[in-house]
Amino acid sequence: MALNIDQKKLLMTNLIRADEFNRMMYRRMMQGKLIGFYHPAEGAIAPGVAASSFLNKDDNLSPHHRGHGITHMLSKGIDIKYYLAEHTGKVTGCCAGRSAFHFSFPEHKVYMMSGFIGYNFAPAVGWGFAAKQRALGQVVMNCSGDGSYGQGRSHEALLMAQNWKLPIIFFCENNGMSIFSTAMEMHPKPNISSLADGYGMPSAIVDGQNVFEVAEVCIEAIERARTGGGPTFIEAKTLRFNEHDIGTPDLSGWEERSAEEHAEMRDREPVAIATVIALDEGWLTAADIEAMREAALREIEGVEAFADDSEIARPSVESLMQGVFAE
Amino acid sequence: MRTITLTDAIREAIEEEMRVDPSVFVVGQDVRGAIFPHTKGLVDEFGTDRIVDTPIAESGMYGVAFGAAQEGMRPICDFMFGGFSYVTFSECSVTTGQYHFLHGSQHALPLVITAGVGTGQRLANDHAMSIHGTFAHHPGIKVAMPSTPYDAKGMFKAAIRDNNPVVIPWHMGIMMLKGEVPDLGDDYIVPLGVADVKRVGSDVTVLANSLQLQHALGVAEKLAPEISVEVIDPRSFVPFDMETLLVSLEKTNRLVIVDEDWESGGFAATISARVVEQAFDLLDAPILRVTLPNMPVPGGYMEEYVAPNPERIEAAIRAVCA
Numbered sequence: 001m002a003l004n005i006d007q008k009k010l011l012m013t014n015l016i017r018a019d020e021f022n023r024m025m026y027r028r029m030m031q032g033k034l035i036g037f038y039h040p041a042e043g044a045i046a047p048g049v050a051a052s053s054f055l056n057k058d059d060n061l062s063p064h065h066r067g068h069g070i071t072h073m074l075s076k077g078i079d080i081k082y083y084l085a086e087h088t089g090k091v092t093g094c095c096a097g098r099s100a101f102h103f104s105f106p107e108h109k110v111y112m113m114s115g116f117i118g119y120n121f122a123p124a125v126g127w128g129f130a131a132k133q134r135a136l137g138q139v140v141m142n143c144s145g146d147g148s149y150g151q152g153r154s155h156e157a158l159l160m161a162q163n164w165k166l167p168i169i170f171f172c173e174n175n176g177m178s179i180f181s182t183a184m185e186m187h188p189k190p191n192i193s194s195l196a197d198g199y200g201m202p203s204a205i206v207d208g209q210n211v212f213e214v215a216e217v218c219i220e221a222i223e224r225a226r227t228g229g230g231p232t233f234i235e236a237k238t239l240r241f242n243e244h245d246i247g248t249p250d251l252s253g254w255e256e257r258s259a260e261e262h263a264e265m266r267d268r269e270p271v272a273i274a275t276v277i278a279l280d281e282g283w284l285t286a287a288d289i290e291a292m293r294e295a296a297l298r299e300i301e302g303v304e305a306f307a308d309d310s311e312i313a314r315p316s317v318e319s320l321m322q323g324v325f326a327e
Numbered sequence: 328m329r330t331i332t333l334t335d336a337i338r339e340a341i342e343e344e345m346r347v348d349p350s351v352f353v354v355g356q357d358v359r360g361a362i363f364p365h366t367k368g369l370v371d372e373f374g375t376d377r378i379v380d381t382p383i384a385e386s387g388m389y390g391v392a393f394g395a396a397q398e399g400m401r402p403i404c405d406f407m408f409g410g411f412s413y414v415t416f417s418e419c420s421v422t423t424g425q426y427h428f429l430h431g432s433q434h435a436l437p438l439v440i441t442a443g444v445g446t447g448q449r450l451a452n453d454h455a456m457s458i459h460g461t462f463a464h465h466p467g468i469k470v471a472m473p474s475t476p477y478d479a480k481g482m483f484k485a486a487i488r489d490n491n492p493v494v495i496p497w498h499m500g501i502m503m504l505k506g507e508v509p510d511l512g513d514d515y516i517v518p519l520g521v522a523d524v525k526r527v528g529s530d531v532t533v534l535a536n537s538l539q540l541q542h543a544l545g546v547a548e549k550l551a552p553e554i555s556v557e558v559i560d561p562r563s564f565v566p567f568d569m570e571t572l573l574v575s576l577e578k579t580n581r582l583v584i585v586d587e588d589w590e591s592g593g594f595a596a597t598i599s600a601r602v603v604e605q606a607f608d609l610l611d612a613p614i615l616r617v618t619l620p621n622m623p624v625p626g627g628y629m630e631e632y633v634a635p636n637p638e639r640i641e642a643a644i645r646a647v648c649a
Contacts, residue, residue, distance in 0.1 A: 093431070094430075094431065095429060095430045095431040095433075096431035096432070096433075097431075098428070098429055098430075098431060099429045099430060099431070102429060102430070104429075104430035104431065104433065104434065106397070106430075106433060106434040111397045111426075111430075111434070112426065112430065114422070116417065116421075116422075119417075119418065119422060121386075121387075121390065122386045122387050122389060122390020122391075122393065122394070122415075122418065123390050123393050123394035123397065124390070124394060125387055125390045125391055125394060126390050126391045126392060126393050126394015126395040126396070126397065126398070126402075127394040127395075127397065127398055128394075129379075129391050129394065129395055130394065130395045130398035130399075130400055131398075133352075133376060133395075133400075152386065153386045153387065153390070156382070156384035156386050156387030156390075157387055157390065159382055159384060159387065160381060160382065160384065160387045160391070163382070320428075322432075323427075323428050323431075323432035324427075324428050324466055324467050325427070325467065325469070325491050326427050326432070326435035326436075326437075326490040326491050327490060
């Protein structure tokens with residue numbers, strides 16, 4: 001399905017925002033201005049932008065953990081300032097400062113970041129079940145990496161989603177790495193999407209460095225899910241430019257990733273690829289792209305100011321106890 | 328009033344709540360065909376969209392409940408045997424317990440986890456273990472277990488209406504226990520967190536639940552000529568009704584806790600510690616616990632003397648009253 005100019009511009013805008021937000025998070029982690037850890041998204045931002053930019057507010061989204069879901073959430077229209085405030089332990093955080101790196105935006109149907117890899121799959125079946133049951137046309141965008149398909153839960157979800165023809169997109173952002181281990185050695189076949197064949201689920205493999213190519217396939221899958229056509233498996237082949245999380249070594253197996261591998265990866269930088277396409281096709285000028293980057297930086301200034309100006313959350317144990325159960 | 332079995336009482340609770348609230352549904356394995364009688368016939372009235380069988384995939388099955396609860400539905404997830412919930416225990420305990428609190432107490436997770444538990448069938452550990460104590464250890468989850476048909480119906484209704492995750496197993500040893508419940512159409516609930524004095528006495532308090540409550544009541548009756556035993560059914564483990572227990576101890580000053588869970592780290596240990604912390608001065612004798620010894624529950628014929636039983640309960644009562 002060919003994208004129109006507005007769709008392409010939206011993708012370009014969100015891609016640049018994702019890129020700048022990732023830089024901000026990386027910088028803050030290095031400055032000691034984030035609680036916990038940060039799993040940098042550089043090189044891997046195009047799939048999340050493509051998967052999340054065309055969802056409705058009431059569609060379910062489970063972001064990939066890389067970039068801590070910011071790529072996906074900002075593309076779905078979530079204001080990241082509440083997440084940065086959370087990640088800095090502030091009262092204004094999306095989870096009242098209780099959750100460190102976790103997020104929750106129930107009003108946007110982004111319920112949680114699972115602290116355990118692959119724990120999004122089973123709830124995604126529940127979201128899809130509820131969507132189908134109530135026939136409100138919602139879809140579920142269930143994003144995860146190649147590593148999470150080691151979890152039996154992913155297989156249970158594929159099984160049940162296909163049995164019941166649930167409106168779920170299994171969106172695999174395959175960057176070929178889970179921490180140090182490679183997908184090549186942890187999976188028996190080169191394409192994770194071949195799992196879908198076993199369940200009779202339609203699947204597609206796309207170049208995850210090309211945001212437009214990914215979006216075309218996503219829009220088609222979203223439309224199929226929304227109109228009762230059931231689940232789709234999309235595998236976006238992407239890359240992880242940095243180490244798994246800031247501070248761990250950048251290994252493949254137990255050896256440093258090579259300079260050649262890095263050089264090869266850098267040639268596949270998603271913003272650069274999108275920029276060439278936009279300029280070639282002529283629907284953006286260099287000045288337009290620069291303006292997008294300026295706008296993203298201004299947005300981030302506001303986001304950081306909000307988080308930094310907020311109070312640290314230090315509620316009493318007694319008041320916390322009041323929040324263990326719902327009324 | 329009518330007389331029905333415990334499992335019929337559970338079924339009535341489920342079907343009555345399903346009739347008034349379209350968001351309630353049952354998900355499990357072979358709940359349509361009813362491995363246990365509490366889901367028998369439900370599929371005929373509510374259809375396969377609301378009485379849902381999944382493949383043998385406990386994580387996926389519980390995911391249906393968990394995700395649908397996030398979507399505002401009110402699922403009842405039936406694990407068949409309690410031990411099977413451990414197949415997906417990380418979801419049932421960690422992910423479930425933390426969901427509301429960790430995310431700023433902004434979003435409720437209204438779901439029910441149920442399963443048959445307990446000794447009496449000689450099925451051995453994985454099919455006979457209790458789960459209430461282990462679940463009670465994880466904050467953010469309510470845990471209760473009924474002992475009579477009246478309580479079963481009222482507590483299941485309360486659990487289904489609750490806005491929190493509620494683990495409410497039922498004991499297989501009393502599945503056919505008969506008791507009085509109000510007439511059909513007389514809606515009632517038994518609130519979670521309220522204990523019940525099942526027998527009034529003055530010499531010793533026995534805290535017991537489910538099958539063990541039946542044992543305790545039998546022993547109390549037998550000992551009546553010599554020892555006046557007060558028997559309290561906690562009904563809920565989380566929240567626990569400490570008030571009712573302390574009021575009783577003011578009178579009896581002696582406590583025996585019967586709990587079909589292991590001695591080590593079990594619910595009886597928690598209550599014992601709380602009583603010592605909060606009401607040491609009320610005690611005239613050490614608290615005694617009648618629990619499962621710290622071994623995997625054996626099956627076969629040895630189950631009946633390993634598990635808590637009337638003989639062990641009587642011995643404990645006599646010991647604290649000596």
